[in-house]
Structures are given as structure tokens and as C-alpha cells.
Amino acid sequence: MTTEYPILVFLALIGVLPLLVAARAQSCNRSCGSKTLPHPFGFSSACGIRLTCTNSAIFISEFPVQFVNPDTVTLTITAKCNRSFQTLSSLFTHNYAPTSRNAILLQNCSEDMPPCTLPANIGVQTQFESNDCEANNTSTNNISCYMEGKKRAFIDYHNVTKRNCRHFVSSISAESFNDSALSLEVQVVELGWWLHGGCQCSESGNCTQLVSPKTGQQSFRCRCNEGYEGDGYRAGTGCRKVSSTCNAKRYMSDKCGGTTRVATLIGGVVTGAVIMIVVGLVCCCIRRRSKLKARHSAKRRLTEATGNCSIPIYDYKEIEKATNSFSDKQRLGTGAYGTVYAGKLHGSDDWVAIKRIKHRDTESIEQVMNEIKLLSSVSHPNLVRLLGCSIEYGEQILVYEFMPNGTLCQHLQRERGDGLPWQVRLTIASETAQAIAHLHSAINPPIYHRDIKSSNILLDYDFKSKVADFGLSRLGMTEISHISTAPQGTPGYLDPQYHQCFHLSDKSDVYSFGVVLVEIITALKVVDFSRPQDEVNLAALAIERIGKGRLDEIIDPFLEPHSDAWTLSAVHKVAEMAFRCLAFHRDMRPSMMEVAAELERIRTSRWELSEEKYSTASSDVSSCSSSSNLSEKPLSMTVKKTGLESRGLLVLPAPAGSFNSMEMVRNNSPVSVQDPWLSEQSSPSSSSLLNNVIQ
Template sequence: MLKAFLHVVLFICTLPLIAAQKSSKCENSCGTSKHLPYPFGFSSGCHIRLNCTENSTIVLDKYPVRSVTNDSILIDLPAQCGRPVEALLSMFSHNYAPTSHNGILLQNCSSPVKACRIPTTMVQTNFELLDCGNHSNNNTISCYSEDVNKSTFIDYLSVTRTGCRSLLSAIATGSLGNGSAISLDVQVVELGWWLDGESQCSDDAERVTVLSPLENWPGYRCRCLEGFVGDGYRESLGCRKESSRCSAPKYLSGHCGGTTRVGVLIGGVAAGACLMISVAMMCCFIRRRSHLRTRNRTRRRLCEATGISIPIYPYEEMEKATMNFSDKRRLGTGAYGTVYSGKLPNDEWVAIKRMIHRSDTDNIEQVMNEIKLLSSVSHQNLVRLLGCSIENGEQILVFEFMPNGTLSQHLQRERGNGLAWPVRLTIATETAQAIAYLHSAINPPIYHRDIKSSNILLDYNYKSKVADFGLSRLGMVESSHISTAPQGTPGYLDPQYHQTFHLSDKSDVYSFGVVLVEIITALKAVDFLRPQNDVNLASLAVDRIGKGCLDKIIDPFLMPRQDDWTFSSLHKVAELAFRCLAFHSDMRPSMVEVAAELEQIRLSKYVSLGGNFKASSETSSCSSSSDVSEKPLSLMVKKFELDGRGIYDSVNSLDSEKDRSPNSVEDSWLSEESSPSSNSLLGHVIQ
């Protein structure tokens, strides 16, 4: 006890010194849930300074920051007509600049710009509906890019010499690993960053030279040598051997590894002031120190398992946020945990996932796996991980809050009275894009393994986000599948995977095919109240679609609301679902193909086509034969007959209600007239 008392005295006596030191440090937190890695921050003590807005949004200049990695910064660049091309200069500084992985989209050009790495079809698909006061606008978009093999950054002077007056937007690209380019993000710019001055790399790191594109002055980044992990910087995590344990944590930064240098200066402090410490303060300090030790043990454990650091929340805060895990706050229960809505001290609503107690090993494995995977991806249609709490024998994950529940709840009328078809199709498209991102833009790819309607969450604007990565696994780089015992949800599980134990990207395609059928029919994936042969929804759908009897299983909610486009797109989505549900995985399309086809179907609503749509007789009568080849799926839907009329339907706007508590957000779209606004749908096209 005396030792603890002396610690308290020392702590109080050195408070002024600690405060002075902290004021000169780099502040890297924006709100309670957003933290930037070294060397980024929001104060003058940071090497690369960004800005934190009042609503806890991280911005660079005036552009929102999407993510920060060990070599790049992704910022949003929304499409805007008439923006001067000189606006691109604000993205060049002595510490960062746009890389050659970008395609810069320009307008108002005196002559076409040279060939671009970005496919023309991608530019047209995402920007052809943007109205800049010129009906032939899509033909005026020019794309500028650099040869990635010859240049690291965009040449600003070359952009200004193109003769183009307007900066429309940009598309950031990446690599699939085989040398071919793939679009990662639309309306996004990738900035490469570097540090200048004397090298601050740790002993086990190498200095990577980066040549500044404007000043032509060498900068650097640090990278740990092979066999070591960390960020490589002497002032931050440094580098440590992969097999070694994390060293003593940094109490102020929350990271493990690296070195901590604290200069202690004791002197000139009046002894009388130190002796005024009360026993109550001493007890409070001891308790606080115990909690700090617990949280820092958690940080070390996370660092050892995942190599990353995320915010750690006290368990007491989780209890308070959920009203002691009250049933009133319960959002749902899955195989691995129960999810509650919670309100943090800063009044931010979050989703708190409390893992179900099994063995400690199983619980920790699920938590670590989900943290590792969610921290390695960044996509607008994947749910964001905000932090965790691993105390008192509990494993808790904290996610962004999705106020409109799950897709399953809306399809089963547990929330609202039903979703209009355009809303369902948009949700399907966004979900497919997220899964395609996991399969194609990540190396090695990520297989979700539990795609289902209850894992598709909806935000204030009914934008979809894929959640629950507890079963997800990284794919093997050297092969197209990994071998593992079948796990997943009955009704969604790939039948071939169940027989061979070979998990591939096509297993997720099959599960998504079941989700598409759910969206069309609003039926459960498994329902024992249906006839014995129809218990499994996938089998039921394959049988009905193959016989040309889709109309027999379409959700009755959609039937009175069918117009020409709805009828056509419903059957096209059904055909796509049929292909996804093929027994042999080689017969299924890839998720990239599925996402592209759904986007094309969704955009067809806004194409200026018309005419009276006439259903084929093949769709109005059911075949008694089970031979699918007798009813080619291509005959299920006739092509539109052009007669000059447009089929673009205006729909009323719906304001998002972001200030509502989750208990009061129960609204749903009852018809196309109350579906999302045309501007909202257009936003999905150009994002």
C-alpha cells in the first residue's frame, strides 16, 4: 500500500510536466472512434497534418478522407461540373500527391486526351447520367493517366497542358495480382505520401525513397525488413520479429511494440502540495491503473494475433451504453453473438456485438478473425469496425450503427410493410459490389462464407452494408480454393462445397443467389411450413424458374406495382439467380460479373426506352417438365420495343432521419412513389 501511495504522489507531482509534454505531441484522434496511424494527426506536432471537423469527419483540404494506409491516402472526389482543373493542385503538397494509379476525369477539353488506363465503359457507366447542362455530356469526358511503369505520381503540368478546363472527378485503380488493372473506387483519388527530412526509420526497417513530383526532392517511407512486423518508424511502433511478443505498451497512444521515451524531471515541487493527496484519490488511481493494465494486456494480445491496433472500450462503458445489455436494446442474435444498440458518452449510436460464451479458444478465435479481416478492408458497403472490449471474460465488438435493421427483417415484414422493387434491386447491387470487392480487390481474396439476408444491414438511407465476418477466411494465393470443414447457415450453403470441403469464391456466389431469390420472393431460405419438396428455397426457385413459373413465387407485394421495367428486371434478376445457384461451381458467374450485371439491370430504369412490354407466353404457363433445357431462360423476357417514349420514372425524395433513435426508425417504402428519390438512386450510379 505504501508503494502504491508513493506512486500516486509521484504521479501528482509530475502532472505539470506530463501536461507540457502532451501538448507537444501529435493528436491523432478525431472523435472517439477515428484514429490515424503515425505519422498522421490533427495538431501542429504531427508530421502530416489532416483536419477533423466538428462532426468527427477526417478531411484533407476540403475532401473527406476515406482511408489511410502505410503508403497511400484515399480521398473522396465527388463528380462536379465546372470545377476548375487547377483544383487538382490542392492535392499536391510537400508530403503527398496523386499517384499514377488514378485516372483523372476531365471536361471542357479543346481536344480529346490520350488513351487512359481506365476502361471507357466504366467511365460511361458511372458518369453518363451526370447532367452538366450538355445533353452529349458523356462524350465530352476525357480521362488522363500516367504509365505506372514509368511514373509514380500524376504530372500536374501535363494535366494542365491537356487543354481541359474542368476537373470532373477521378477513378482510383489497383491490381488483381496478374498485372491487369481493376477499378477499386469511383469518385476517389489515391494519394501517395512520404516524409521529408532526416530518416526516422527503426533499426530493423529499410528506408524507401520517394521522389516528390513537384519539388523533385527525395522523401522517404519506412518499411520493416522481411521477418519483422510494425510500421518501421522509430517514434511509433518500430519493427519486431513476427514470432516475438509485443513489448511494453505505449499508454498514451494505445499501440504495442516500439520504444517509449519519457523524460522524468522531479524537482522544484513543493513538498506540501504533494502531501495533500487523499486516500480516496489514491484508491481511485489504483483502480484506474488496474483498468489500464487490463486494456493494455488486451492491446498486446490483439497486436500479437492481428498485428493491428484498434480502440479499446472499457467493459463498464459497454454495459452503460446498452442499459446493462437490456432486451430492449437487443437487435438480433446469431450463431456467434447477440447484437445490441448502444449509445456512447458522445451520444453516438453504435452496434455492440456480445459474443456467445463457448470455449475461450473459440470465442477469441472468432473475435480475432473478425477484427483482422474488417481492419484490412475498406468499402462503402462493408460495415465498419469501430473498436472492441475484451474484459471480465467478455468478447465484444463495436460496429457502426445500422438503424434500418436487416434485409431479412424487411422481406419478412418484421420491420415495415415491404420494400419497393427499385429499393430491393439497389440493395442487391450494392451487396454484390461489396462481395466482388472482397473477392477481386483484396490479395489474398476474402471469402465471406456466411452471405445471407440477415447479414445485410441497412442504414438511414437504406444503403446496404455486409456484416458478420466471423466465418470469413483468406483464400490461398497459390490455389483457387481452400479446404475447410463446411460451416455456414442452412439454406445458403453451397451444396458442392458441402460434398468436397473445397471453399472458393463461387461458394459466396451460391449464397448470394439464395439472397437474390429471397429479394424476389420474400420467402425464407428454409421453411418447414412449406411442402416437403419446397422446404429449401434454392431448390424451389431453380425448379420454378427452370419451368418458366417465376410468377408463381414472386412476392405478392410486388405484383400490383409491376410496370414494364419492373416486369423485365424481375425476370432478369431471376435468370441471374438461376445461374448463381448452379450445382457445379464452374457454371456459376463470378461476383464481379454478378455485380456488373445487376448494375446494368438497375441502370436500365433510366435509359430512354419505351413501348408496351408484352410477356412471353413462356412465362405465363408453367411447363410440367423438369428439363430446364426445354425452356431456355433467354426466352423468359422479351426485348423492349422502341417507340420513342421514356421509361424514366421520377420518384419522391425521402429525407434521411439521422437524429432519430433506433427505436423510432421503423419507416419503410410502401410503393414506388415513396421509394428513395431519383437523386439518391443516381448517387449509387456514380459512386
């Protein structure tokens, strides 16, 4: 009996090994260096969508792959003027094609193109001059732009070929987050992808059905439902609960790495099934160990990035519970790098803002670590505080203090409230300038934010400003004047010299802040295609109007600048400062210290003016008191500043007889005489806070 067992095991191995070899031959290679692609992507013939791996870099044709997402693939299309038009055809295959969110840039076309408006600040011309077009300046005038209408999901390749173009230059990818926010990425193309056939998604996944623009065949994509992770495909890893782990009892499930497919191969071979159980257990253990190793590696990187591990690290389950599994009802907004949710962590009644990073790749990890490092090294009342992070299960999540009044951009665009009065706008500008000046001058080495914009200026309960989003920030060096780096940031706010020569300096932040000052004055969108073509870029529009002395044409009517002399004077002085900040040559721009000092001087000038008027009025009253009777004495009133003198939100003393009662003062002043400047809308109770924020 004892000699039979080794023989049975040997026979079982002989029967199973050919099946394992066959399965191995049919498996998809998904690894390229340290990078691993999800199903159905890979680098061998058995993969559903085959890409190219060269020197640990991933390519489609000659174009590097930036991201692979559940429904899109993002490629880098370096601007090149002599690239053959036929190269464009490599982006149109049976499994992927450019989406209609792309603007395809072509050259030397004999047929007219449909309208395709590009904002002036993108710097497309500059991109060409730095490549193969510099030798032939006339060629840059021959560039055409092709875009599809909103009704189509993909670019129609046949319509593009009808234009008889000789060269494919580049592409611009545009993504609209809402009616007022637009993300533009230069030299980037977004490909939508699909698999042919009917839906073959996991039980906990949902299926998106579509028609292939190339073949017209029925196609599909899969994605896991909320609260699950995985690729969503029955042939892939399927979907599993985020908090679940793989174990022996579930080895036949799609949720345990697709071992059902292997079990089917061995069929009814009992001995082979036993072996596959062992293999499944080993796979699960390896996967679990890999996750733990990745988690420890992330913690180690966090410690290395910050110098210590003082930033609290939250359990992913706690984050998931705080956001109700990242429910849309608690979503505050979506940006180019992630989605922000409101939540309450366990044991706390205070709201926090939880940012879930969109792209989970090497670049996004670097940005997260960079932001943690910078925010943990600085402290300023006008910089948003980082409260912690979560780095489990491949997620990158940052937890910030909660800003109940949203962003400056939302208020200027009337997405929240009916508009901000000039005194509040000026205070926000002054506080923001002080925060940026602190980054530039009070820290060694200095920090360059690189993404100053109104949507990154958050407002707390009493509209105090907080500068946020340090993912693109970089440390400057005191011994050099700039850092050479590829242009990153938001269209409309980018320093034109930075975009031209890739030299990052403190003056790049000054330019971006100048755009914010123009926003504060005009309440106009930074990039708006509905304006005339030469006015699409707000910075260019403001420079033209201010330079010609026609600022009044673009001042936000809500401000009523002619209502009093101080407001009109202050608006024009801030516009002059914005004009200096927007100078093309960085040496002509002021430093942020100069900007902050000037804005604070403008802001406090109203209080100085009011004190001067009050002193004059008091002396007049004193000189006339002896000849006036009791009924003719001016109204005496006490103004309680309640700490607002530092914000410049003050009640100007009224001349005698101007008010019949204190109630009239309360009704006609933007500031309550006895109470701090906090309305019910700006300081909601905790029970109604989330609803107000989300609305």
C-alpha cells in the first residue's frame, strides 16, 4: 500500500503537467519591467489587447503609454511636423481608437477642416518651434485641427483621411469636469478601448456595451461595482470586496484570481484538482504577500519622503466607511488628479476632505509623496493642513481639513452663492499672496507651487483662504534661479516663458497669481471658448484692456466699483498689480513678497481712510458742541470690531443723522455691529453642513 501512493502521485503529475504546460502556453504575459498591466492588456499573442514592451517602457506603435484605465489608454504624442500621416492609422485598430475628446493636429491639408478653436495659452506654436518645424517657420502656419462633434464617441478615421493631409503633428486631449472647468493636455491622445462580443463580466461587475467604430461589431467593457476591486472580467481577476482576502474555500471563484479557468482545464482529474488547490493556495499567499510588501514599501517611502512618519496613516476600511464607499452623494468635486469626498472619520464629529487619487501609477505615487513631504514641512494659517493618508490596496488617499465654503472659483462663477463683495475678495487675495510669499521666502529651499489657480484656493467657515493641492510643487534651490522641468499645470495659468523654455522659478507662481487677481476683478472664466477667439485667454484679454485703460469694460458688475471712491481706487490698484504679474518677461514681474505687501496696503487703506474721516468728524463735532442743543447732537455708536480689523471688513462711521436706529445700521452694513461677520449660510450647523457643501 505504501508503494502505491508515490506511483499514483507520479501518474497524476504525468497527467496534469501537459495541461499545465498548455495553460502556460496560452497565458498572457502582462509584465513589462516593474510594470504590470490589467486584463485584457499584455505583451503576448494570448492577450486580448496586445501592446509593445521595449526597455521596460510600454508603447502603442511609436507612442509611449502614459496610463491604462478601465475605459481609456493615454498616449504621449510628441509634436513632430514631418511625421507621416499614415502613422495616425496605428491609433485606429479593432480594439481601440481616439475618442472624440481629442483634437487631432494635422499639417499640409488640401481640404477645409470643420471649426476647431484652441485657446491661445496652450502654446502649440511653441511646441512646434522646439521640434522639427524651427527650420521652416512657414510650416507652422499650415497646421490644421480636426475635432468631432459631441454626438460621436470616437474620431471618424474616414472623415480625417478625406482632408488629404500629408503629416500627423500631434494631439490635444480635452476633458470637461463640469460646465465651468476644462482640463486640456497638450501632446496627448486618449484612446477608448473595447473587446469584441457579448458581455463577459464578473458577477460583481457591470458591463458597458458599445459598437466598434472600426468593424461595427458588438463590443463591451467591464468595470467592478462600488466597493469591489479587480478588472471586472470573468477571464481576468474578476471583482472582489476591497477588504476580502483569498482563501482555499474560494479557489474556484472568479474573485480569487481566475483559478476557475485552470480548474476547467484539469476537468475531472481528481489528483490534478488536488494539485491545483495547492497551486491556488500558493498563488493567493503570493498575492497577499505582495500586497503586504507593497504596503510596507509605501510606508517606507512615506518615511523617507517626510524624514519621519509623523503623518497619521488611516486604515483603508476607515476611509471607505467615512465616505460611504466613496458615494457620489458625498463627492465634493473631481479634478485632473483625483476626486474629493466629504467624510467623518471614526470617533470624530468633524468633517474632513478625502482626496482619492485617480491614476494609480508611478507618477501619481511620486506626486502624493511630494505633496506629503511639502505639506508636512510647512505651516502657515493660509495653507491647507494635511491630516493624514491611506496607502493600502494600491490606493493613494490624502485627508485634509474640511473647507465648508468650497473654492474661490465656485464663488466667482456663482456656483456657490450670488457673489463675493469686493472687501472679501481683496482679503482672500491678500491672504493667498501671503501664503505663496511664505513658500517662496520663508523656507529654505523655497517651494514653487506650480498650480496656483482659483480652484486651488479653498475657503473656510469665515471665508479665510487656504492654498491647496501641492502635487505639482517642487523645491527650488537657493544657488540657482530656476529648475528645468517639463511644463505642467493648468491651461490659462501657465507662465508663457515657463512653457517656452521649461525654466521654473518663483516668478512662474507670480504669473499664475496674476491670473487669479484678474479672476477676482472680472469673475470671468480663465479659458472660455464662447468668447471671441482673441479673448479666449483671460490673461491676454486683461493685459489688452488694462494696457489701453479700458479696465471698466471687464470689471464684474456685481462689485459696483463706482459706488464709492475707495472701491474704485482699490480695484484699479489691484488691476495694476495683476498687469505687472502678467508681464511676459519674468524679470519684469514683482516678487510675491512685493505683491503681498502691496495687496495688504490696499486692503488696510480703507480702515486708515475710515479712521481719518472719523477723526475729522470728531473734531468737527467737538468744535460745534458748545452751540448745539441735546436734540442736535450726532448719534453716538460703538462699533465692535470682533477681530475683523485684520480682515478689513469694517463699518464706516456714519455722519450725524444718517441713521435713526441701530437696526438700520445692521440692515445696511455688510458687517453686523455687534456680531462677527458670519452668516447662517457661511457657518452652517454640522447637521446641515454636508448638504450645503454638496449642493
